[in-house]
Amino acid sequence: MHDHRATLERMRSLTPDEETLSRLTRLFRVFGDPTRMRILYALSRGEMCVCAIGEYLGMEQSAVSHQMKVLKDTYLVKSRREGKTVYYALADDHVQSIVCQGYEHVCEDKE
Numbered sequence: 001m002h003d004h005r006a007t008l009e010r011m012r013s014l015t016p017d018e019e020t021l022s023r024l025t026r027l028f029r030v031f032g033d034p035t036r037m038r039i040l041y042a043l044s045r046g047e048m049c050v051c052a053i054g055e056y057l058g059m060e061q062s063a064v065s066h067q068m069k070v071l072k073d074t075y076l077v078k079s080r081r082e083g084k085t086v087y088y089a090l091a092d093d094h095v096q097s098i099v100c101q102g103y104e105h106v107c108e109d110k111e
Contacts, residue, residue: 030074031102035059036067040090043077044099047089 054064071077078091
């Protein structure tokens with residue numbers, strides 16, 4: 001019989017704490033919504049204002065604003081205000097990478 005103690009000890013030392021795992025779970029839950037994924041994919045192509053996102057999605061501005069709040073609360077998007085207009089962009093290169101690599105992964109799955 002194989003002794004797994006060393007492997008288990010190593011894995012326990014490498015596993016993030018419960019709070020970190022909980023935050024990671026919440027993050028991936030946000031990616032589980034098709035509307036939010038459409039927004040993230042659109043923003044992976046460049047900055048957009050709320051009205052343009054709404055038009056792109058065929059949604060009311062209030063519904064878009066709700067989705068943007070969820071995305072901001074999980075640090076996936078950032079915003080800037082120019083007069084009365086709010087522009088959104090992906091928060092950083094990590095988010096860009098997640099969206100693009102996820103897209104490439106599912107496209108490879110089709111082949």
